[in-house]
Amino acid sequence: xxxxxxxxxxxxxxxxxxxxxxxxxxxxxxxxxxxxxxxxxxxxxxxxxxxxxxxxxxxxxxxxxxxxxxxxxxxxxxxxxxxxxxxxxxxxxxxxxxxxxxxxxxxxxxxxxxxxxxxxxxxxxxxxxxxxxxxxxxxxxxxxxxxxxxxxxxxxxxxxxxxxxxxxxxxxxxxxxxxxxxxxxxxxxxxxxxxxxxxxxxxxxxxxxxxxxxxxxxxxxxxxxxxxxxxxxxxxxxxxxxxxxxxxxxxxxxxxxxxxxxxxxxxxxxxxxxxxxxxxxxxxxxxxxxxxxxxxxxxxxxxxxxxxxxxxxxxxxxxxxxxxxxxxxxxxxxxxxxxxxxxxxxxxxxxxxxxxxxxxxxxxxxxxxxxxxxxxxxxxxxxxxxxxxxxxxxxxxxxxxxxxxxxxxxxxxxxxxxxxxxxxxxxxxxxxxxxxxxxxxxxxxxxxxxxxxxxxxxxxxxxxxxxxxxxxxxxxxxxxxxxxxxxxxxxxxxxxxxxxxxxxxxxxxxxxxxxxxxxxxxxxxxxxxxxxxxxxxxxxxxxxxxxxxxxxxxxxxxxxxxxxxxxxxxxxxxxxxxxxxxxxxxxxxxxxxxxxxxxxxxxxxxxxxxxxxxxxxxxx
Amino acid sequence: xxxxxxxxxxxxxxxxxxxxxxxxxxxxxxxxxxxxxxxxxxxxxxxxxxxxxxxxxxxxxxxxxxxxxxxxxxxxxxxxxxxxxxxxxxxxxxxxxxxxxxxxxxxxxxxxxxxxxxxxxxxxxxxxxxxxxxxxxxxxxxxxxxxxxxxxxxxxxxxxxxxxxxxxxxxxxxxxxxxxxxxxxxxxxxxxxxxxxxxxxxxxxxxxxxxxxxxxxxxxxxxxxxxxxxxxxxxxxxxxxxxxxxxxxxxxxxxxxxxxxx
Numbered sequence: 001x002x003x004x005x006x007x008x009x010x011x012x013x014x015x016x017x018x019x020x021x022x023x024x025x026x027x028x029x030x031x032x033x034x035x036x037x038x039x040x041x042x043x044x045x046x047x048x049x050x051x052x053x054x055x056x057x058x059x060x061x062x063x064x065x066x067x068x069x070x071x072x073x074x075x076x077x078x079x080x081x082x083x084x085x086x087x088x089x090x091x092x093x094x095x096x097x098x099x100x101x102x103x104x105x106x107x108x109x110x111x112x113x114x115x116x117x118x119x120x121x122x123x124x125x126x127x128x129x130x131x132x133x134x135x136x137x138x139x140x141x142x143x144x145x146x147x148x149x150x151x152x153x154x155x156x157x158x159x160x161x162x163x164x165x166x167x168x169x170x171x172x173x174x175x176x177x178x179x180x181x182x183x184x185x186x187x188x189x190x191x192x193x194x195x196x197x198x199x200x201x202x203x204x205x206x207x208x209x210x211x212x213x214x215x216x217x218x219x220x221x222x223x224x225x226x227x228x229x230x231x232x233x234x235x236x237x238x239x240x241x242x243x244x245x246x247x248x249x250x251x252x253x254x255x256x257x258x259x260x261x262x263x264x265x266x267x268x269x270x271x272x273x274x275x276x277x278x279x280x281x282x283x284x285x286x287x288x289x290x291x292x293x294x295x296x297x298x299x300x301x302x303x304x305x306x307x308x309x310x311x312x313x314x315x316x317x318x319x320x321x322x323x324x325x326x327x328x329x330x331x332x333x334x335x336x337x338x339x340x341x342x343x344x345x346x347x348x349x350x351x352x353x354x355x356x357x358x359x360x361x362x363x364x365x366x367x368x369x370x371x372x373x374x375x376x377x378x379x380x381x382x383x384x385x386x387x388x389x390x391x392x393x394x395x396x397x398x399x400x401x402x403x404x405x406x407x408x409x410x411x412x413x414x415x416x417x418x419x420x421x422x423x424x425x426x427x428x429x430x431x432x433x434x435x436x437x438x439x440x441x442x443x444x445x446x447x448x449x450x451x452x453x454x455x456x457x458x459x460x461x462x463x464x465x466x467x468x469x470x471x472x473x474x475x476x477x478x479x480x481x482x483x484x485x486x487x488x489x490x491x492x493x494x495x496x497x498x499x500x501x502x503x504x505x506x507x508x509x510x511x512x513x514x515x516x517x518x519x520x521x522x523x524x525x526x527x528x529x530x531x532x533x534x535x536x537x538x539x540x541x542x543x544x545x546x547x548x549x550x551x552x553x554x555x556x557x558x559x560x561x562x563x564x565x566x567x568x569x570x571x572x573x574x575x576x577x578x579x580x581x582x583x584x585x586x587x588x589x590x591x592x593x594x595x596x597x598x599x600x601x602x603x604x605x606x607x608x609x610x611x612x613x614x615x616x617x618x619x620x
Numbered sequence: 621x622x623x624x625x626x627x628x629x630x631x632x633x634x635x636x637x638x639x640x641x642x643x644x645x646x647x648x649x650x651x652x653x654x655x656x657x658x659x660x661x662x663x664x665x666x667x668x669x670x671x672x673x674x675x676x677x678x679x680x681x682x683x684x685x686x687x688x689x690x691x692x693x694x695x696x697x698x699x700x701x702x703x704x705x706x707x708x709x710x711x712x713x714x715x716x717x718x719x720x721x722x723x724x725x726x727x728x729x730x731x732x733x734x735x736x737x738x739x740x741x742x743x744x745x746x747x748x749x750x751x752x753x754x755x756x757x758x759x760x761x762x763x764x765x766x767x768x769x770x771x772x773x774x775x776x777x778x779x780x781x782x783x784x785x786x787x788x789x790x791x792x793x794x795x796x797x798x799x800x801x802x803x804x805x806x807x808x809x810x811x812x813x814x815x816x817x818x819x820x821x822x823x824x825x826x827x828x829x830x831x832x833x834x835x836x837x838x839x840x841x842x843x844x845x846x847x848x849x850x851x852x853x854x855x856x857x858x859x860x861x862x863x864x865x866x867x868x869x870x871x872x873x874x875x876x877x878x879x880x881x882x
Contacts, residue, residue, distance in 0.1 A: 261761040262723030268746030270739050271729035276719055283721040283763065337717035341683055342779075345711055346734035347703040417717040418765055419772065496685040503716075504644075 559601025
């Protein structure tokens with residue numbers, strides 16, 4: 001039976017590759033093995049052994065945590081015990097088969113390559129250490145795989161709850177922050193390379209099971225055989241315990257972890273559009289995700305530079321929140337699905353609904369953003385940054401509260417209705433493109449304010465100080481009003497067409513859009529959804545995919561750290577040179593260089609976009 | 621829930637659909653449909669799966685834009701005078717989403733507010749509807765997204781009724797509804813028609829249509845193939861026989877198929 005499960009898993013992987021996911025798989029493998037290779041190299045660094053051990057423990061700890069949280073946004077492994085709930089197969093057999101399938105998969109190979117660092121670290125310590133390192137590596141990989149399977153089951157159970165939504169948002173935000181701030185982490189590691197990590201952190205790392213293998217090797221190298229065997233035994237015991245636990249819960253049904261209930265009321269009372277929206281932000285786990293992601297992103301983005309003692313980003317926490325907030329909320333109407341019908345059938349309801357949505361968005365993001373901006377300005381009291389933080393926050397907030405309704409009716413992305421996807425993890429439509437459009441549009445609308453801020457900074461004191469304030473206030477008032485008005489007009493003129501898009505996906509030619517019988521109609525819609533979701537990413541050839549991601553990463557590196565962040569350092573006069581090319585140039589060239597990096601980033605992004613468009617054109 | 625008194629002009633049909641056409645790509649879902657619903661009448665709309673009933677209903681009430689034809693509620697064009705027409709219409713659409721994060725009573729409160737109803741009226745009507753449809757008590761704190769299929773139907777019917785419309789257009793109102801609630805819904809609809817309201821209802825239940833409706837329209841392949849008063853239909857046999865002769869019999873070779881299923 002176990003080998004049947006392994007074969008089933010193989011077939012699933014093969015079908016996925018045949019289904020156009022080959023490029024994705026190749027990219028994942030490349031990325032995974034590159035990271036594993038980097039981890040291996042850490043063991044060879046010419047730094048004091050204690051510092052090297054800390055560094056490798058840190059890297060292996062990140063592997064363990066990465067594996068454990070990955071299911072929260074990848075959705076976990078395709079083949080799970082869930083599928084066998086109704087089959088007459090023993091749980092122990094099932095777990096054995098699933099483990100065998102997991103151990104032979106590509107991800108397991110990547111993990112094995114990464115944890116082989118333990119063997120590399122053992123080589124200089126002698127044959128005894130190498131002898132210990134082999135079981136240590138295998139047991140570590142086993143613990144990682146089984147732990148990831150357990151967290152996948154847990155994430156599946158809470159995926160529809162607010163807790164699950166919040167966790168997966170925080171994980172996504174952490175990935176974005178680390179990717180964007182990797183330069184800060186590099187600096188921090190270089191600072192600590194000589195001295196090793198501060199005592200507390202080192203101890204905390206040693207407690208993680210991912211470190212036990214390396215510690216066992218160290219002990220064997222030092223002749224402490226008892227300790228080495230004890231650590232190996234502990235690792236094996238942990239693996240067995242986790243495996244037994246997995247066997248217990250392998251077929252667990254997804255539970256509704258926490259059902260949200262409305263308060264009890266004696267009599268029904270009118271509910272305004274604003275109140276309906278605010279209740280949505282509080283009760284709906286998908287909406288909660290749209291708030292938690294920007295919050296975690298904003299806090300991470302501005303607080304992470306504190307590890308190298310730079311607090312100049314703190315006043316901009318509110319700005320970061322709004323920038324990602326406009327991206328996560330850019331499909332406000334699409335996310336409500338076909339409930340649009342109520343607005344189309346109630347007399348004159350559109351205006352109140354659009355304004356209510358805008359106001360609710362302002363209450364949530366404006367409130368949090370104002371608090372973040374105020375707290376940031378207090379924690380990093382630099383009078384030069386306050387006008388920048390406050391004016392750009394106000395302008396972006398205004399622009400965004402208009403854009404969230406406008407974009408969602410002009411570039412509506414159909415989302416499957418929640419009641420039709422009750423028993424599967426919430427399907428996310430691809431909102432990456434519209435999200436970037438939203439950020440770009442918000443930046444364009446806030447550009448006059450930022451320009452006046454720059455002018456005022458250059459001109460020093462005088463009347464020009466009030467220019468950005470006036471511009472920010474004008475944007476904050478006019479943008480929501482004008483853009484909201486445009487959304488109302490669009491909805492009143494094209495309501496039935498938007499409704500049709502919502503019901504049938506983006507393709508209009510679908511002849512089977514006739515959804516007479518709920519079951520049949522829903523299946524047809526889902527089928528079309530899937531077809532229209534074969535995006536440019538999936539249709540890229542491996543070479544195109546590599547070129548796209550290279551350009552994409554280079555574009556972000558050029559525009560964000562080398563361009564924008566360098567410019568912020570210049571404005572804040574931080575005196576940091578770091579790895580910023582612009583800041584290591586003569587003073588006159590610094591600002592032009594930062595601007596040039598931003599332009600270069602845009603150019604590279606355009607190149608990536610071209611490849612994407614090309615691949616997409618081929619699908620269509 | 622008593623409908624507001626009718627307009628003086630009794631000759632105006634409650635619902636007048638003429639020449640309605642709606643195509644999706646090469647498929648014509650609704651193909652030149654005419655339908656007249658008199659004030660105070662209860663019309664049943666029958667048809668096999670995929671006949672175009674839901675599309676017809678969506679085009680009739682203004683949720684989907686037809687390619688041709690018009691739809692009038694008491695003489696008010698649904699597309700030209702939408703605000704006035706919508707006040708007279710109560711609609712139960714087919715399996716569409718609702719603001720899922722609201723409870724039943726919050727949803728009715730929201731709908732009442734959208735229709736500009738007085739708070740006291742909203743409160744008392746919503747309480748009546750929730751009690752009659754058994755969505756009060758332990759279900760009162762449940763959010764719509766946690767409702768069962770039958771509960772979704774029932775709250776949809778409550779939404780259709782709350783603003784006391786004069787014409788009800790209902791897409792399969794009895795589907796998945798438990799027998800007790802079905803009796804309650806029947807009672808509500810009969811009272812509504814008795815007070816002069818008009819109902820159009822699509823259904824797959826011959827028995828229900830036969831008992832409730834005084835007129836029947838049979839739709840096949842996007843066209844209305846037969847419209848008749850129920851009395852006429854029943855004078856010639858059962859409704860099922862009328863439906864089969866209009867829609868065509870399914871394959872008669874069931875004996876050969878699934879012969880292993882003994």
